[in-house]
Amino acid sequence: MKFVEPIRDRKKIDVMKKLLASHPRDQLLFIMGINSALRVSDLLELTFRDVIDEAGECLEHIRLKETKTGKYNKIAIPKGVKKAIRQYSTLVYKGDLSHYLFQSRKGDNQPINRKTAWAIIQQAAKDAGIRDNIGAHSLRKTWAYHSYKAGTDILIIQDMLNHSSAAITLRYIGITQDEKDRAILSLDL
Template sequence: MERVEPIRSEKKIKDLKKYPLGAGNMRNYALIVLGLNTALRISDILQLTWEDVYDFEEKTFKTHVYIKEQRTGKDKKFLLNKNTIEGLLKHKRKLGHINHQDYIFSSRNGENKAITRHMAIRIIKESCAAVGIKEHVGCHSLRKTFGYHSWKKGVPVPVLMELFNHSTQAITKLYLGISQDDIDDVYRLVEL
C-alpha cells in the first residue's frame, strides 16, 4: 500500500466537502464527511448499513456506532458528530426510502451492494484533484486528516492511539504526518 498524506489545509478540507455538494452527489459528500469525522478505515466505512447509524424506531440518528473493525477484529465505538449526522442526513434525504440492511454507500450497480474500495479511492482522488489538493491522497488520507487535525488541536498522542486502535504510539506518530512546517511552528511557539 502506498503512503498517503493527510490534508493539512482547513480551507482545502472545506472545499473538498463542498465539491460533491455542488454536483448534488450526496453519497460522495457523506462518504467524505464520514471519513473525515470518524477516523475509520475505508473497509469499515463501506460495510456500514443504515441500521448501524440510524434508529428506525425512534426515526433519528444514533449518537454512537458500534462495529468490529475488519482489519484488526477489534470492537470499536465511535460518536457521530454534528457534521457526520448532517452528511448522512443529506444522503438519506436524497435517497428517500432506506431499509435497515441497505449499505449506506451503495453501488449503483446491483441490488444492495456497497461501492468497492476502488470506487471509493476514485471518488476521493477525483474530488481532491478537483479542488486543488496536491498531497498524495487516497482513502487513508481521510483517516490521517482526522488524526492530524486532532493532534494540531492538542489531542494527546495516547488518546489518538486509542482512537485509532493502534498497538504503539510509534504507529500513531507516523499517521499524524508531521511536516517540517509543523516542526517550524514549535520553534516559533517556544521562544525562551
C-alpha cells in the same frame, strides 16, 4: 500502494465538500471519513442500521467490529455528520435498515468497493487543487491530523487508530521535522 497524506488545509476540505455536494453518497463518505477514525474498509461496510434507528433518527454512536483488527469499536457521531446523514437518508433511505449506506450504483445492495472510494476521494482532491498524494486512506489520516492539531492527546488518537505507539501515530499523521523544530524553537526557555 502509494503512501497517502492527510488533507491538512481546512479550506481544501471545505472545497472538497462543495465539489462532492452533487453526489450525496460520495459527500457523506467524505464527511464521515474525515470525522471518524474509521478505516475505509469499515466505512464501506456500514448499513443504515449503523447510523439511524427505525424512526430514521440519527444514532449517537456507530458501533462496529473492525474488519482489520476484529476489535469492537464505538465512535461518536458529531453534529455535522448527523446533519449529513439526515440529508442523505432523506434522499436515498427506502425503509430497509440492512441496506448499505454507500451502496453501489449497480442496484444490487452491495457497497462501493475500495477502488471506487479511492477514485472518488482522489478526483475530488485533484479538483480542489490538492497536490499531495490523496486517497481513501487520507480520510482517516485527516481525522487524526486535525484531531492532533486541535489539541487531542496523542495517546487518545493512538488508541482510536489502534497503533502500538505514539511515535507510529505521529509518523502516520505526517508530523514533519519542521513541526518538531518549531516545537523546540518556540519554547526557547
